[in-house]
Amino acid sequence: MEYYDGQGRRITLGRVLGRGGEGSVHEVSSIGQNVVAKVYHDPLAHDKQAKLRAMIARADDRLKDIAAWPIQTLHPSANGPVRGFLMPRASNAEPLHHLYGPAHRKQQFPSADWAFLVNAARNVAAAFSTIHASGCVIGDVNPNLVFVARNSLARLIDCDSFQIPNGKAPYLCEVGVPHFTAPELQGLSSFKGLLRTPNHDNFGLALLVFHLLLLGRHPFFGVYSGQRDMPPEKAIQEFRYAYAVPVGKRGMRPPPNTVGPEILPPAMAAMFERAFSEDGAKPGGRPTATDWITALNGLKVQLRECATNPAHRYYGGLGSCPWCELERQTGYIAFLGVVSVPPATGAGGSSFHIGQVWAAITGAASPGTAPAPAFVRPADMKAKPPPTDLRAARMWRLARRCAAVGVVILGIFKLQHLLIGVLIVAAVLFFGWNKEQPEVGRRKEALANAKRISVAAWSQWNKFATDKLFQEKLAELRQAREEYEDLGNRFTSDRNKLQANVRELQLRKYLEGFFISDHDIPGIGPVRKATLSSFGVESAADISWNRVKAISGFGEQLTRELVGWRKRLEGQFVFDPAKGVDPADIVALQQRYVQLRSQLEAQLTAGPEALRQISVKIERQRTMVREMVLNADQQVAQAELDLKVVQ
Structure with a gap:
């Protein structure tokens, strides 16, 4: 041709x-x-x-x-x-979603770690920056727009759809993908005649960066707290950012088993908040491509290698590795790594020796149980004297009661015909208002407050009086030791399970090769495919009735279509017993056990110092709380004396 x-x-x-x-x-x-x-x-x-x-x-x-x-x-x-x-030509490159989609990444970019994703995000932002610097606007930002090479360089395709300057009559971009369209453009029946702006592109760029940094999740796809369904386009239009702070602020929550912007530098998390909020929809409101380049360059120099798993890179401002935590909580391996060290229990090349470490742990001194503080009331403790007006009130009360007795005697012997009236007068004189009661009430309240403080102080004392915290930590370390010593047996058991489940593993591997995004399934268009991906359903292997049905917007019919598609693929599967266990599954199992071994070694190695710190903390708390208890008991004794003198 x-x-x-x-x-x-x-x-x-x-x-x-x-x-x-x-x-x-x-x-x-x-x-x-x-x-x-x-x-x-x-x-x-x-x-x-x-x-x-x-x-x-x-x-x-x-x-x-x-x-x-x-x-x-x-x-x-x-x-x-x-x-x-x-x-x-974009040589040796793959669509960007093959990198940020975890299932795709394990096949197309198996050695890519989070540092690679950060660098790819930076390069995508650089490509957008170049387009905008030329005066052009991309317009139709979508997951298939960007290809990424093995060196993480990004290249844009479908450039003939871009918006190109042409004096007062620019050549417009009149197409778009709903789940990548900015909120202020949602609901339009057509993009025909629409003049796009770089700020519209910046919404799509923020989405791509979000996808890359957070394992392919879409920021507006989540669990809606309302009663009705929340279509993705409507969620975008209503600024229902699922990862907004605080969680649930926009009526949406992230899908289960996800990491969110909390694993990023706070300033970068704030950039996402701005990009996906009402303020971002204002002219020039969203972070620009240049802003993302600066932020991602800053993140690159702050990356830390995980001490447990070299395949894990993460933001150094975090206290621990989020990928290890994700694996512990869900069993999901986000990044593959090459494992060359088999599981062991401290023998061979490992510098860790369980016997020496355990001897150091058992040698840590316990703080024991402390004797309870004993308050002795000082011999010179004196009650607070009653107020001067209270002493006068007492004399007046005595005089009134004497007068009441006199009135009663007079009534009995002289005024029998007025006896009832006389008794009323006597009662008023005898039981009339007592000016002492307010002071008594005040001192009773002071005693009650002193007792409440004393109870709280003794509660704190009881918390640190024994070595309970020390013993709990020791029990935790003992359990870690038992797990560590049993690693070899557990690894052998799990490896044998792989051998016993070869057919199921081959079937899963087969199904993992069928990506939902690459197939036509009735009712499952681009938006629903993106929704499934955000909930971790990327391939036929991820499909199950309960998992799909739990996603908002996927009712009986769509769930049936997806499950039926998987079953049809299962029907085409041919088991090959000669293949045995996939070496990649053995590597993944080794990786999990090497990580577990490293975690246990780190926990046990830190054990002696952890116990010492607990002992120091207990002794420090005892000193402080003992003083609190003695002061509180003294206040109770003082309040009791003060009340006694006015009762």
């Missing part, structure tokens, strides 16, 4: 490298390996031809380095209309 380029040179097309709805991509044998041709299926409108010519006029080395940018038009004859274009 022959065409002519814009300079009239004959171009011979080779085999088809890819085919889409708009056109096909071919090798160009007459030019070399670094250039390919895109030929459209149908004739192009005049404005599309003019757009391609404008793009070629704008091409420079920076654009050609980061994009499959048109460099020459293609024509069926020397003077014929434009039917395609030549562009740089």
Whole structure:
């Protein structure tokens, strides 16, 4: 098949490298390996031809380095209309979702660690920055827009859909993917006539960076707290960022078994908050590509290698490795590593010796049980004297009661006919309002407060009076020792289970090769495929009825379609007993046990110092709490004396 380029040179097309709805991509044998041709299926409108010519006029080395940018038009004859274009070839590269999707990554980028993903994210941002610096806007940001090479360099494709400047009438991008469209553009019936801005691109860029750093999760796909379904497009339109702080703030929560922006530097987590919020929708509101380059460059120099698993890299500001924690909680291995050291119990090349470490642990001194603090009331402790007006009130009360007795005597012997009235007067005099009661009440309340403080102080004392915390830590270390000494047996048992389950393992490996994103399943379009991926359902191997049915928006029918697709694939599976256990499964098992061994060794090695710190803490707390208890008991004794003198 022959065409002519814009300079009239004959171009011979080779085999088809890819085919889409708009056109096909071919090798160009007459030019070399670094250039390919895109030929459209149908004739192009005049404005599309003019757009391609404008793009070629704008091409420079920076654009050609980061994009499959048109460099020459293609024509069926020397003077014929434009039917395609030549562009740089993205060699040895894969679609970006093959990198950020964990299941894809294990097949296409098995040695890629988180540092690789961080660097790839930085390079994607650099590509966006170059496009924006040229005055262009990508417009249709989507998961298939970016390809990434084995060295993490990023290249943009489908550049002929970009928005290109052209005076007052730019060539627009009139297509888009719903789950990558900015909230302020959601709900539009069409992108026709819409002028895109770099801030719209910045929403899609933030999504791609989020995907890369957080294992392919979509920031708006999660568990909705409301009663109805929450379609992804509506969640985006309503700014329901599932990872917003605090959790659930937007009525959405992350899918189960996920890591979120908490594993990132706080400033970077805040960038995601801004990109996915109402403020980001304002003109220029979202972090730019340059902002992401700066942030990701900063993250790169802060990465730390996990002491337990060399395949793990993580942000150095964290207290522990998030990938180890994810594996402990879910059993999911986020990053593959090459393991050369088999499980062991301290023999051979290991510098760890369980006998020596355990001797140091058992040699740690316990703080024992402390005698209870004993408060002795000082002989010179004196009660707080009653107020002066209280003493006068007492004299007046005595006088009133004497008068009451006199009135009663008078009534009995002299005024019998007025006896009832006399008794009433006497009662008023005898039981009338006592000015002492407010002071008594105050002192009773003071005693009650003193007793409450004393009870709290003694509660604290009881917490540290024994060596309970020390013994609990010792029991924890004893259990770790037992686990450590049993590692060899457990590893052998698990390896034997692999041998016994060869068929199931082969079936799973077979199903892992069928990615949902690559197949047409009734009712499962691009948005639903992205939703499944965000919930960790990437391949046929991940599909189960309960797992799919639990995802919002996947009812009986869609779940049935997915489960049926898996069952049809299972029906095509042929077991090969000669293959035995996949070496990769043995490596994964070794990796898990090497990690577990390292964790136990670290825990046991730190045991003696941990016990010493607990002892120091207990003694320090005892000293402080003993003083609190004695002071509290003294306050109780004082309050009791103070009350006694006024009762």
